[in-house]
Amino acid sequence: MNTILLTAGVVALLAAVLGGGLKAFNIEMPVLTSGATRVALGVLGVIFLVAAFVLRDGAGGKSADEARYQRDVAATCNAVLRLMARGSAGTPQIDPRSLDPSGGGGFDTAVTYSRGTLLSGERSKQTAIHRRFDLLLEKREPSSLRDEADALRRAVNNYVDDESAFRERLTETLPERPTLQDLTAASEEHQEQADEDRAQLEEAMTQLGDKDCSLSST
Numbered sequence: 001m002n003t004i005l006l007t008a009g010v011v012a013l014l015a016a017v018l019g020g021g022l023k024a025f026n027i028e029m030p031v032l033t034s035g036a037t038r039v040a041l042g043v044l045g046v047i048f049l050v051a052a053f054v055l056r057d058g059a060g061g062k063s064a065d066e067a068r069y070q071r072d073v074a075a076t077c078n079a080v081l082r083l084m085a086r087g088s089a090g091t092p093q094i095d096p097r098s099l100d101p102s103g104g105g106g107f108d109t110a111v112t113y114s115r116g117t118l119l120s121g122e123r124s125k126q127t128a129i130h131r132r133f134d135l136l137l138e139k140r141e142p143s144s145l146r147d148e149a150d151a152l153r154r155a156v157n158n159y160v161d162d163e164s165a166f167r168e169r170l171t172e173t174l175p176e177r178p179t180l181q182d183l184t185a186a187s188e189e190h191q192e193q194a195d196e197d198r199a200q201l202e203e204a205m206t207q208l209g210d211k212d213c214s215l216s217s218t
């Protein structure tokens with residue numbers, strides 16, 4: 001709380017109750033004979049205490065609720081970054097018969113993945129990311145950060161919708177045993193939208209947390 005307002009409020013209330021004639025916090029108050037003066041001091045003391053609470057100091061002039069919520073935003077940013085960096089393709093299989101014995105290439109087509117494992121891993125990763133955002137946004141944000149929190153909700157919804165649509169396309173277009181080339185082509189097709197969604201998330205979280213949030217592992 002604001003120390004000056006708090007001190008003034010306490011002294012004013014004590015003077016009103018005791019009728020003055022006291023010395024506290026290096027402040028000396030004379031004896032008060034007027035009832036109206038004591039009432040006025042009591043009201044003033046209450047006003048000072050309320051102001052001290054409303055204007056309580058937080059980190060960098062923020063309220064304690066704002067500072068606490070923004071620490072949660074930073075923790076969410078770090079957690080989402082780790083989840084986004086998590087692989088989901090599963091263990092590749094290599095068919096030696098597909099390798100070019102002359103050494104001229106062929107590795108991309110020799111390495112294959114399980115479409116089911118890939119989609120399952122991707123779904124699990126996106127569910128974990130969505131849940132991490134929910135853990136933050138389910139909390140009641142300070143009223144001063146309501147607009148920024150709403151902006152993050154919109155960015156999260158866009159991200160979740162686009163990733164869900166991407167998985168649907170993979171289900172329809174990927175062969176049962178996609179090669180590294182298949183996965184690269186699918187990733188490149190989705191990259192522009194993924195970059196846009198990630199940029200919106202970064203901007204929304206930076207504004208909400210008042211601290212730079214980067215969701216790129218590079």
